[in-house]
Amino acid sequence: xxxxxxxxxxxxxxxxxxxxxxxxxxxxxxxxxxxxxxxxxxxxxxxxxxxxxxxxxxxxxxxxxxxxxxxxxxxxxxxxxxxxxxxxxxxxxxxxxxxxxxxxxxxxxxxxxxxxxxxxxxxxxxxxxxxxxxxxxxxxxxxxxxxxxxxxxxxxxxxxxxxxxxxxxxxxxxxxxxxxxxxxxxxxxxxxxxxxxxxxxxxxxxxxxxxx
Amino acid sequence: xxxxxxxxxxxxxxxxxxxxxxxxxxxxxxxxxxxxxxxxxxxxxxxxxxxxxxxxxxxxxxxxxxxxxxxxxxxxxxxxxxxxxxxxxxxxxxxxxxxxxxxxxxxxxxxxxxxxxxxxxxxxxxxxxxxxxxxxxxxxxxxxxxxxxxxxxxxxxxxxxxxxxxxxxxxxxxxxxxxxxxxxxxxxxxxx
Ligand SMILES: Nc1ncnc2c1ncn2[C@@H]1O[C@H](COP(=O)(O)OP(=O)(O)OP(=O)(O)O)[C@@H](O)[C@H]1O
Ligand SMILES: [Mg+2]
Numbered sequence: 001x002x003x004x005x006x007x008x009x010x011x012x013x014x015x016x017x018x019x020x021x022x023x024x025x026x027x028x029x030x031x032x033x034x035x036x037x038x039x040x041x042x043x044x045x046x047x048x049x050x051x052x053x054x055x056x057x058x059x060x061x062x063x064x065x066x067x068x069x070x071x072x073x074x075x076x077x078x079x080x081x082x083x084x085x086x087x088x089x090x091x092x093x094x095x096x097x098x099x100x101x102x103x104x105x106x107x108x109x110x111x112x113x114x115x116x117x118x119x120x121x122x123x124x125x126x127x128x129x130x131x132x133x134x135x136x137x138x139x140x141x142x143x144x145x146x147x148x149x150x151x152x153x154x155x156x157x158x159x160x161x162x163x164x165x166x167x168x169x170x171x172x173x174x175x176x177x178x179x180x181x182x183x184x185x186x187x188x189x190x191x192x193x194x195x196x197x198x199x200x201x202x203x204x205x206x207x208x209x210x211x212x
Numbered sequence: 213x214x215x216x217x218x219x220x221x222x223x224x225x226x227x228x229x230x231x232x233x234x235x236x237x238x239x240x241x242x243x244x245x246x247x248x249x250x251x252x253x254x255x256x257x258x259x260x261x262x263x264x265x266x267x268x269x270x271x272x273x274x275x276x277x278x279x280x281x282x283x284x285x286x287x288x289x290x291x292x293x294x295x296x297x298x299x300x301x302x303x304x305x306x307x308x309x310x311x312x313x314x315x316x317x318x319x320x321x322x323x324x325x326x327x328x329x330x331x332x333x334x335x336x337x338x339x340x341x342x343x344x345x346x347x348x349x350x351x352x353x354x355x356x357x358x359x360x361x362x363x364x365x366x367x368x369x370x371x372x373x374x375x376x377x378x379x380x381x382x383x384x385x386x387x388x389x390x391x392x393x394x395x396x397x398x399x400x401x402x403x404x
Contacts, residue, residue, distance in 0.1 A: 002305075009302040013288065013295075020290045020329070074288055082262050083286040083345070087303035088276025 006089040010097030017074055018105065024070045028063050028109040033116055035059040040120040052121040053128065053179040057172045059113065060132065061139070061165075067105050068143035069160050071098055072151045081151055085209050095144055095205035102140040110136070124179075127187065131178035134190035135171045138197050142167045145201035149208045167197075213237055213353055213382045214259065219268035221254055228254045229403065231268070236353075236382045241375075241396045244386040246403030252386035253283065253357055255401075259384055260355050272353070276304055279351030281359055285342025289331040293322050293341050296330065297348055304349035316344040320370065335362040343371065355384045360392060368392075 018024055039055040075081045084094050110132060118124055146163035153159055170193050177186030216234040220227070228251040236242055244252050257263040260280035261272055272278065280286075287296045294313065301309040317323045320340040330338060339362045346354065360368050375383060375396055385393055 006303060009299055013291070013299050016295065017288065017290050074290065078286065078289060079282065079284045080286055080288065082260075082280070082282065083300070084303075086260065086262065086275060086278060086280060087300070088274070088305070089303050 006093040007097045014101035032063040032113040049122045050180045057175040064139045072147045076151045091206045099140045099144045128179040131175045138194045141198045141201045215271040217269040222266045240382040242384045242399040243397035244401045250403035277352040279346035280355045281346045285338045292327045294326045
């Protein structure tokens, strides 16, 4: 499969860059642990678990924003998006590879953050963990697309949070809902969000990556 | 190989170039000259398929058959020359990738630093690697924007030699040193 081997080559490049530079993952870890520490002291003792879970989701979304704003830094600084979009591979492979590496970085941050959360606050149920996994997929898909728009456009730094944060609101709603209510309704909602935005981003990437 | 009719490019209302005609076949060599800000890079990016013309007709080879070297060498600075060329070799489906990469790195005198990060290279070494990157997949249309930039005498001689062999490809070069490639040019475009 040409498609998958292109994705593998590109994703391997992203992991290699992170291994060399060691910038994104440490920054995400520092951010999410600081956020949880601050929340720990900020919310009064005896508050409901739902309040703490809400803050967990806020921490996850902003941690992912941190990773996402860094996702295209190597391409942006050296104009490398040009080199990538000129290659004879399907352009969506660039999006898919970047999305996968963002999911991997986010996964590393959460493997540390979720145990830290149980330490600081309450335990986590399986449904919350499932919701986090589903949320990662949606967040990375949308964020990689908006990140690519930021590279192509001129308002660079600003455009990423401006586009990404509103689009991530359903993820927070779905995440808190899944953590706090019974039944699979909100997990299904997150899965639907993933399906819609994975397809949309996959199809739209070609148009946002190239200069008009 | 390249055919442009009435090609124009504007940014907002500013005309960068207007009604350019280009016909370039195998063995053709288009020399683009003009002062800073005249539109050379803009034209080359349009010919590379990286920017759309505002109007006019343009026929280009398919994406994988174009090699474009811009003002930047377009390589990952944190990766090594070998990792960079391996990545692009994969994406461009280069046959006999390993041997071809080795041959190019040796030719551009980068074999000894093949496993060092590009970030530690001098500007001229990066330019050599950039040339290796565009030649890697043996493009049918080779587009070079100020390719002699930062090259030393030996590097420039290597590029001269490469430009002189034109079988099975067309070349577009923008340069401020037209004398260097004057003898090779079959077409000229002077921006003012
Ligand atoms: N993205 C852009 N938006 C608006 N104007 C642009 C853009 N890119 C280039 N220009 C303008 O187009 C003109 C031509 O620029 P270009 O880079 O093509 O010149 P050049 O001939 O390559 O110059 P140099 O010799 O300095 O490399 C310049 O005046 C520049 O300001
Ligand atoms: Mg230029």
